Amino acid sequence: MLSLKLSNYKIFTFMAQNYTSNPSHYFKAYKSNTDRAPKKKLIKIKNDINKRQLLSKLYKNFTINNNLLCFNKNKKPVGQKIVIKGNVTDTSGVPLKNIIIEIWQANASGKYRDKNDKHDATIDPNFYGYGVTKTNNIGNYKFISILPGAYPWNNHKNAWRPRHIHFSILDLNFFSRLCTQMYFPGDFLLNDDPIYNSIPKEHRNKVIAKYDNKKNKISNYLTFNFDIIL
Ligand SMILES: [Fe+2]
Numbered sequence: 755m756l757s758l759k760l761s762n763y764k765i766f767t768f769m770a771q772n773y774t775s776n777p778s779h780y781f782k783a784y785k786s787n788t789d790r791a792p793k794k795k796l797i798k799i800k801n802d803i804n805k806r807q808l809l810s811k812l813y814k815n816f817t818i819n820n821n822l823l824c825f826n827k828n829k830k831p832v833g834q835k836i837v838i839k840g841n842v843t844d845t846s847g848v849p850l851k852n853i854i855i856e857i858w859q860a861n862a863s864g865k866y867r868d869k870n871d872k873h874d875a876t877i878d879p880n881f882y883g884y885g886v887t888k889t890n891n892i893g894n895y896k897f898i899s900i901l902p903g904a905y906p907w908n909n910h911k912n913a914w915r916p917r918h919i920h921f922s923i924l925d926l927n928f929f930s931r932l933c934t935q936m937y938f939p940g941d942f943l944l945n946d947d948p949i950y951n952s953i954p955k956e957h958r959n960k961v962i963a964k965y966d967n968k969k970n971k972i973s974n975y976l977t978f979n980f981d982i983i984l
Contacts (some may be wrong), residue, residue: 759950775810775960777952784948785909788945822885831881833862833900838963840980842893849893850925850984856886857897857936859919864903873905901976904943916943916950925984936980937962 780791812974838857842850860866865875867883881900889895902917916937923932937944939962942952950958963978 775954775957777954781948781952783910784952787952806959830881831861831878831882831900833878834901835975836899836901837975837977838899838980839894839896839966839977840982842889842895842923842982842984844984849889851889851891851893853895853984854886854924855889855892855895855901855982856884856922857919858884859899859902860905862900862903864905874880875903875905898975901938904941909948913946914943916941916947921980921982923982924984930984932982932984934961936978938978939963939965 779787781787797849804865842853842855858866861876861878861881863875863878865871865873865877867877867881867976885897885899887895887897890969902919904914904917906912906914907926918935918937921934921936923934935949937950944962950961953961963980966977966979969977
């Protein structure tokens with residue numbers, strides 16, 4: 755039987771999503787969303803501390819070290835090289851360590867390595883487009899990638915998604931997952947994007963990364979900062 759010393763693990767409390775900064779589940783202008791948005795009231799997950807402790811224990815055995823989306827084995831993708839870095843904290847500002855962050859994105863020409871991606875753009879054999887890492891002891895994370903391209907989609911006439919990177923952030927108990935998208939400052943496509951516009955106006959700046967080359971030690975990468983609050 756697995757026995758756990760309670761003091762070794764931080765027990766998170768599951769937060770039913772009630773943040774005013776979140777988009778509503780149903781947002782009419784985002785067409786494919788209207789079919790899959792829940793029509794019924796959400797069900798609260800039971801607060802099961804034992805399961806969380808077990809998952810925390812299992813989680814500690816994971817080895818996650820793939821924050822290079824494309825630069826393995828000297829294979830260099832096409833595109834502007836970027837660093838994405840940031841800090842993960844809880845709502846009180848306490849840094850969270852060992853938080854799993856996954857990202858996925860299109861390549862420089864706006865193409866995903868996915869057979870369902872019908873965009874007539876080039877696949878880059880040197881770019882995979884997926885990475886996963888964990889926050890360190892002070893809640894910091896970092897990815898090295900390339901600037902994703904914009905791509906067209908069928909939401910409305912002449913619709914193009916702005917450059918973006920998808921983020922999934924799991925907290926230690928796996929019961930809370932934040933899925934969001936990171937955008938780039940100054941992108942002229944943002945104003946017409948219904949996914950971006952589904953976020954309440956006063957909170958949209960939170961999903962735009964900050965250009966941060968002042969602290970950058972790697973001269974040939976553009977650096978963007980994207981902090982996350984769970
Ligand atoms: Fe996307």
